[in-house]
Every structure is written in structure tokens, then in C-alpha cells.
Amino acid sequence: MAILxxxxxxxxxxxxxxxxxxxxxxVSIYSSDSANVRFARNNVSTSGAISSSxxxxxxxxxxxxxxxxxxxxxxxxxxKAVKRAEELAHFAPDNPEYMPxxxxxxxxxxxxxxxxxxxxxxxxQRSKWVEDSLNISKQNKLxxxxxxxxxxxxxxxxxSKGLFVYNSGTNVNFSATMRTADGQGSGYVTKxxxxxxxxxxxxxxxxAAKKAAGSVGAKAIEPGKYTVILEPAAGIVLLEQLYxxxxxxxADEGRSFLSKPGGKTRLGEKLVDxxxxxxxxxxxxxxxxxxxxxxxxxxxxxxxxxxGVIKNFSYSRYxxxxxxxxxxxxxxNIIMEGGTQSLEDLIKGTEKGILVTRLWYIRxxxxxxxxxxxxxxxxxxxxENGKIKFPIKNMRFNESPVIxxxxxxxxxxxxxxxxxxxxxxxxxxxMRIRDFTFSSLSDAV
Numbered sequence: 001m002a003i004l005x006x007x008x009x010x011x012x013x014x015x016x017x018x019x020x021x022x023x024x025x026x027v028s029i030y031s032s033d034s035a036n037v038r039f040a041r042n043n044v045s046t047s048g049a050i051s052s053s054x055x056x057x058x059x060x061x062x063x064x065x066x067x068x069x070x071x072x073x074x075x076x077x078x079x080k081a082v083k084r085a086e087e088l089a090h091f092a093p094d095n096p097e098y099m100p101x102x103x104x105x106x107x108x109x110x111x112x113x114x115x116x117x118x119x120x121x122x123x124x125q126r127s128k129w130v131e132d133s134l135n136i137s138k139q140n141k142l143x144x145x146x147x148x149x150x151x152x153x154x155x156x157x158x159x160s161k162g163l164f165v166y167n168s169g170t171n172v173n174f175s176a177t178m179r180t181a182d183g184q185g186s187g188y189v190t191k192x193x194x195x196x197x198x199x200x201x202x203x204x205x206x207x208a209a210k211k212a213a214g215s216v217g218a219k220a221i222e223p224g225k226y227t228v229i230l231e232p233a234a235g236i237v238l239l240e241q242l243y244x245x246x247x248x249x250x251a252d253e254g255r256s257f258l259s260k261p262g263g264k265t266r267l268g269e270k271l272v273d274x275x276x277x278x279x280x281x282x283x284x285x286x287x288x289x290x291x292x293x294x295x296x297x298x299x300x301x302x303x304x305x306x307x308g309v310i311k312n313f314s315y316s317r318y319x320x321x322x323x324x325x326x327x328x329x330x331x332x333n334i335i336m337e338g339g340t341q342s343l344e345d346l347i348k349g350t351e352k353g354i355l356v357t358r359l360w361y362i363r364x365x366x367x368x369x370x371x372x373x374x375x376x377x378x379x380x381x382x383x384e385n386g387k388i389k390f391p392i393k394n395m396r397f398n399e400s401p402v403i404x405x406x407x408x409x410x411x412x413x414x415x416x417x418x419x420x421x422x423x424x425x426x427x428x429x430x431m432r433i434r435d436f437t438f439s440s441l442s443d444a445v
Contacts, residue, residue, distance in 0.1 A: 003031045004053065006166040009156035012073060017160055019082040022059035022089065024101045026159035029055045033119075034151035037126045042134055042144055047126070059085040063098040066090070097318045102296045103161040110167065111288025118170035118196040119152040126150070129174070133205040137178050140209045146176030150196070157296050167290045172196045173418070176205055177378065178212040179445070185218075185391075186445045187211025188358055188378035190233060190418045192425055194288055211357055211379035218391040220441055221382065227353035227409065228436040229346050229383070232417035232428040234356045234376075239428060240419055241362070241372055242401040243278055243334055246304055248313035252323070257370045257402065258310070267310050272405035274308040280331035286416055287427050289332040299332040308405075338414035338429025346412050346432050348386040353432070355381040355388060359397070362421050370400045375442050394445070395438040407434040 004012070009029055016027045031053035038046045058067045059082065066088030070081045126148055137144035154168040175190035187208040193199055230238075251258040251265040258266045281301040282289040291299050295317065303311040312328055320327040347355065357379035365371040376394045383389065412430035419426070 003033055003152055003154040003168065004029065004156070005154070006156070009154065009166055010158070010164060013156060013158035013164070015075075016055070016057060016078050016082060017158060019079050020059060020086075020160060022061055022086050022160075024060040024160055025082070025085075026058045026101050026157065026163075027055065028155065028157040029053065030153065030155045032151055032153035034149060035121070035123070035126065036147065036149035037130050038147050039130055039134060040145040042137055044130060047123075055081075057081055057085045059089045060098070060101070061086075061089050063094040063096070064089045064092045065095055065098060066092055099295075099317045099321070101159045101161050102163050104163055105165070105292070105296060105298050107165060107291045107298045108283065108300045110291040111283045111285055113167065113169035113194055113288045113290065114152065115170050115195045118150060118172050118194065121150045121172065121196060129199075129201040132202050133176055136202065136205040136209055140178075140213060142178040142180060142209055142212050144176055144178045144205075144208075146174070148201075149173050155290075157292070159296070163296050165292045165296055167292070169288075169290070170194055170196075172199055174199060174201055174204060175418075176208050178205075178208040180212055180216055183445060185212045185214070185216035186378045187213075187215065188233075190420065191416075192418050193416065214381070214388075215379045215391040215445075218380070218393045218445075219382070220393045223395055223438040223440050225435040225437055227350060228433050229343070229350065229353060229355045230359075230431045230433060231343065231355070231357055232415055232430055233420065234359045235431050236417050236419045236426055236428045237359050237362050237374070237421045238372060238399065238401040238404060239278075239336065240334075240422060240424065240426070241370060242405070243304055243331070245370070246310065246313050248315045248323070248328075249319045251313060252319075257368055258313075265313070267313055269310060270308045271310050272305065272308045272402060273408040275408060275411060276305055276308050276405050277303075277337040278305040279303045279335055279337075280333055281335055282332040284333065284335055284427070287333045287335060287425060291332065293329040295329075297327065297329040299329055302328070302331065304331065304334075334424075334426040336414060336426070336428050337411075339411040341410065341412045343412055343430045346410055346430055347383055347388065349410065350383045350386060350432065353383045354392065354436075355379075355383055358420065360420055365398060370402050371398060372400065373398050373439075375444065377444065394442040396440045396442055398437050398439045404433050404436065407436070408432075409434050
């Protein structure tokens with residue numbers, strides 16, 4: 001099943017709204033096609049394809065709201081669904097935080113979220129990419145496991161107040177873990193793009209292979225505070241704890257590290273090193289994103305942290321009304337400005353330190369200071385006099401991204417990476433950080 005076009009969505013959603021007798025009605029629809037190949041122990045283990053579509057109907061009478069989802073779009077099914085949503089609304093209690101639905105909005109032009117070549121990926125292409133990755137693993141006497149998936153999707157929203165918005169997008173994702181036959185060395189790589197022409201499976205697989213071979217014979221070093229270079233895949237899992245917490249309500253209610261006594265917050269205060277600039281921009285060509293949120297609010301370029309200062313919190317429409325401010329939707333994507341140095345340049349400029357490929361198993365320790373713990377994995381190396389000297393055993397860390405960004409030493413060039421914890425993408429630079437805290441050793445590879 002092909003994804004729904006803008007005209008198909010508009011026609012279908014208009015039909016649903018014509019059945020509504022509610023004070024307000026909003027209908028959203030999502031359709032997607034995806035396919036994947038999974039491999040393990042140097043062999044393909046599964047492959048598959050999924051086509052799906054779902055619709056959500058929200059009917060409101062005053063502040064009473066009923067919601068129903070369905071995937072049968074016959075006239076009879078649509079009429080029954082609308083009627084059922086209205087029945088549920090009548091039974092529901094008033095929602096004290098209900099906000100009237102939005103009318104027509106003006107949306108900025110988004111970036112190239114949909115790429116025809118990505119949508120047209122064939123089974124033969126997937127097979128060839130996986131074969132290439134497995135050949136690199138076998139040639140280096142490694143054992144590989146990984147996942148390749150591509151997808152295209154469309155979403156649309158229309159309501160009884162005249163709002164209509166549509167967007168479509170594509171994505172291709174590749175990840176691979178390669179290990180030595182004795183299980184003593186491990187390397188990892190993960191990449192995703194809207195545009196498949198940017199996916200170089202051979203080059204990325206070679207990175208994982210090099211990490212695996214280079215991490216054999218890891219030495220134990222004493223835990224403590226070290227200068228570290230966090231590759232983007234490592235840095236993102238801590239940074240997302242920071243930029244994902246820039247919410248006004250939790251700060252106002254005293255539930256956030258951004259809260260201050262007396263109901264005040266740290267909005268407008270300098271939080272981290274002045275070289276830190278984090279913003280959202282759905283038009284960014286390397287990370288194009290949708291230009292509307294779940295309520296249909298426009299998403300545009302927005303600064304989150306500028307020269308170390310917190311510039312914006314997200315405000316839901318309800319909380320903005322309560323506080324008498326303008327609503328601020330959450331970020332469409334995340335971009336952190338970097339410097340001009342490559343990862344290799346950062347290593348050359350390090351007298352003594354540790355190169356971290358990846359962090360995982362991230363867990364909160366103290367929400368009030370944003371302190372987290374987790375482990376290194378898939379390639380951790382000791383640096384001395386600007387060169388990687390030897391692999392080291394993995395370690396547990398205890399660190400806050402706020403403290404980390406106040407101990408910033410240098411930034412490399414930003415690149416698109418994927419979080420191993422949330423699977424969200426962002427543009428993140430490699431970072432050299434002073435006094436990063438490692439608390440104990442781990443025997444895991």
C-alpha cells in the first residue's frame with residue numbers, strides 16, 4: 001500500500017468531518033511503508049515489510065472529549081467511528097485543561113523531508129548493502145549483527161475550524177555491531193538519513209570493523225576524573241537529557257533542575273559554557289523535519305540555548321494561557337553548533353584522555369541536578385600525546401550534562417547521529433570534556 005497523498009488525505013478527512021455533530025472535531029491520519037533486513041552471526045536472519053495506516057478522531061462537546069482510532073476507512077466504518085467518539089465524549093468528565101482546537105495556521109516551508117530515491121529503495125538494494133557489510137565483517141574475521149530499515153510516511157490533520165496540514169517524509173537507518181571471534185573486541189556504528197544517497201554502508205561498516213579490531217586486549221585503568229572525547233553517538237545520549245527537559249510547566253511547578261525557589265525558573269540564565277548553542281530548525285538540509293506539532297501549531301526555527309543561556313522553554317497552549325504568555329511548541333529537531341575541528345584533530349590536541357565511542361544503559365541518579373549514570377561500550381581508548389595508545393576496559397560514569405557542558409574544552413564539527421536510547425536523530429559535534437567522572441570498571445565488552 002502506498003502512503004496517502006495530500007489530496008487523498010484532504011478528501012478523506014473532509015468526509016469524516018462531514019459526519020460530525022460535535023462542537024469541535026479533529027481528525028488525523030498517518031500512513032507508512034517500511035521494509036527491513038536484520039542480520040546476526042554474519043548471516044541474514046530476517047527480512048520483512050510493513051504497510052500500515054491509522055486514523056484518530058477527536059470529538060469535543062465543551063470540555064468533554066472522546067477519541068477513537070481506526071484503520072478501516074469505508075463510509076460505514078467512518079460514520080460509526082465518529083458516532084462512537086461523540087458517545088465517548090458525552091460520557092467523559094470535563095477536562096479542565098482542554099484547549100479549543102486551532103483554526104487555519106501559516107506554516108513555514110519545511111526542508112526536503114521526502115526523497116524519492118529513499119522511498120524507491122528495492123529489496124535488491126537492501127540485500128546488496130547487507131551483503132557488503134557482512135563481507136567486510138568476514139574479511140576482517142569478525143562477527144556482525146545489525147539492522148537496515150527504510151521507510152516513507154505521510155501524516156495529515158484537519159479539524160472543524162478549518163485547519164489542515166500535511167507532511168510526508170522518508171528515512172533510511174543502518175546499524176551494525178562487529179565483534180572479534182573471541183568476544184574480546186567490539187565496534188559499533190549507526191547512521192540514519194532522509195536521503196539515501198548519504199548512506200555509505202561500506203564506509204560505516206569499516207568504522208565498526210576498525211573499532212572491533214582495535215579494542216582487543218583492553219587494559220584496566222583506575223576510575224576517576226578524565227578528559228574525554230565523546231563521539232556524537234556518545235554525547236547525544238547525555239545531551240538529550242538536557243534539551244529534552246526544557247519544559248516550562250515542570251520548571252514552574254518545581255519538578256525540574258531548571259526550577260528555583262518561589263516558583264521561579266532559570267529561563268534567561270547562563271547555564272553552560274558560552275560556546276554552547278543549541279537550536280531547532282525544521283528547514284535544516286541535513287536534518288529536515290515537520291513544520292507542525294501534534295496540535296497543528298507551526299514549528300519554526302527557535303533557539304533553545306544561546307551562548308550558554310537558556311533562551312526558550314516549551315509552553316503547551318494550556319500552560320501558556322495559564323501563565324499569560326505565548327505558546328511555544330516543542331522543538332522540531334535538535335541542532336548543536338560545533339567547531340571546525342575533526343574528531344582526529346580533537347584527538348591530536350589531547351595530551352591525556354579517553355576516547356568514548358558510545359554510552360548506553362543511561363539511568364537517572366538525581367533529577368534535580370540532572371545527574372545520570374551509564375556505561376561505555378563498543379570501543380573505549382586511552383589517548384596520550386595526541387595518539388590512541390591502547391584500548392581500555394569499559395567503565396561506569398556518573399555525570400550531568402550541565403556539569404559536562406561547563407567543563408567543555410573543545411568542539412568538533414557537527415554531524416547527524418542517532419541516540420541509542422531514544423532512537424532520535426540530532427546534529428551533534430564530538431566534544432572534548434574536562435573532568436568527566438568514571439566511578440567503576442566494567443568487564444562487559
